[in-house]
Amino acid sequence: MRALLSGYYGKGNGGDEALLATLLQMLPSHVTPVVLSGNPEETSDRYGVESHNRMDFLPVLQALRSCDAFIWGGGSLIQDVTSTISPFYYGGLMGLAQKMGLKTVAWAQGIGPLVRPQTRYLARQNFSGCTKVSVRDRVSAALLSDWQIPYILAPDPVWALQAKPFPGLADLPTPRIAVTLRNHPQLTAPRLANLTQALVNLQEATQAFILLIPFQKSEDLAIAEAIQPQLKDVSQILCIEEPQILKGVFRSVEMAIGMRLHSLIMAASEGCRCFALSYDPKINRLMEDLSIPGWDLANITDDANVITQTWLEYYTSSKPLSSEQIKFLVDGAFIHQKLLTEALSVTK
Template structure:
């Protein structure tokens, strides 16, 4: 390792799916930046982040950090060449379910940094699925040469081990967003979202985070039926939260149009803006969250909001399992009566408190562990010669 260096500034490039206004991925970036800021103080060093973004100007304005365009080779090369190392950070970066280009891109960025002699760190990534076997050597190669590897679940660690990465070098940690704080002074706990309503007329807020997945929209149609049954059984305020605009807003509108008559309940589409902490605030003001997006569920756990998860990917099941929960349904099956009953139990007097009592310890453990990768990286840099 060498002699400890106190006070030195380290430039770290951060690579991920940033600048696309996806609330979940932007929350990952915000969480990493916050964690690094805290970790650098403990380690007695300075970290200067440089974010690879599809919209560097927006990223710079949003987070107050240096940014370079992720799709301009000269900009990427210049950022990495002038850095001390690279963090490949958060999210489901190394998977080929969404595109065959994703893994080559992100491993290519890591490989470039390694070819330039830079330190590389893997920060709480979700690995897989990897359906194309020829991509395994790409992943294995960059992992073996990285100074630190952390993944966000056991399944990711197992996948890396299966393709030849030493399991003892892989640390399993929570998603970075478990450590994201609310904006200082924010009003939370449910009442903040309903202050405009007269006392005695407040409806419990059910946050809803859905996305397009099935091409026949059968999953969204079933979600609409389940939400409508809940809304007919008891008055609620269905507040749709689009994590990835405009797609999630369109999916929400699709569901809202199919709710039909919902009695004394209401339905609305939230517009929290592009700051991930504003979306976190929106979630904190829900009494229950029905979520399909992984980061909607992570936001809910972060704020100890009772949740019902709809699974479209193993990462949903994996996260819920860490909290001692199971999905209420999937994109292939959702029992509307079971959903309405489960939501009703959480909304009943004492239901939310009982849920928090049962899951609080697991949540607090994940929140504390979410800071581990930043501390490990800062400590490595502090001791690196």
């Protein structure tokens, strides 16, 4: 069986690459993956798979014709807040696959926000036509329940991604604090300046070595480069391309401060304490589910000393998730694998 995998792949986003790596890890052995990517050569080299340009219509159509199944491969693909085009792109591919008679799977989806009636209608049609659907949060599950569409709810698959050690991490000073910020309208210049000053204060108070980790170079690297000179000799920017190693870097980190959803998931799954800076409802859902402390960026205090004190109290007095909690979430994430096995069974 051949399955066409569609997601925000090959765009340099560590979270989406982690979803792809986990999906490939979970695919049944009789399934040959074909991946649509923004950088098909890189995707083929990294994962050893057949890959095609996600925006080149003719190869995409030919790939669909050559496959038996089509999979939305995780993440917030179906939402119309950060992109009005995204739900139509992914929805159009799903609709085409369904018309062509392929088995179709919506895998590990975080649905919404959907604020436009037309995208909401398209999403409902897409999900209702799927062979199997799994979602990663309660809000997505509630939406499907309202639509009377069967689904499975399980933790984000990246909880179950097999991590690899980061080479050279042992050579960096300890203790360590990881920071993952991204470009976003809510991260204004004054807010970034306050966060940077708070981070400088936190480093002085803890004597921790700061790891600045861009999850997507195009969105995150410039911010890391703006912060790093303020932490000269006590910080390092780590640009890590392989998702398993990106997850593994959090294994020896005391605390993670993150805007990126999957930076928080990776950190928590590796036993690291987390503090969230939310710009999106999906971050708030994770904060609620795991009782992760944090702030909405839109409402964050403009007093750097208050930020520092909050971080310092959390650094000195909090505990990471217990090994039992982590095991529960990892085991739960494998429910997404069970769904793939059922949906992609050889019998039709």
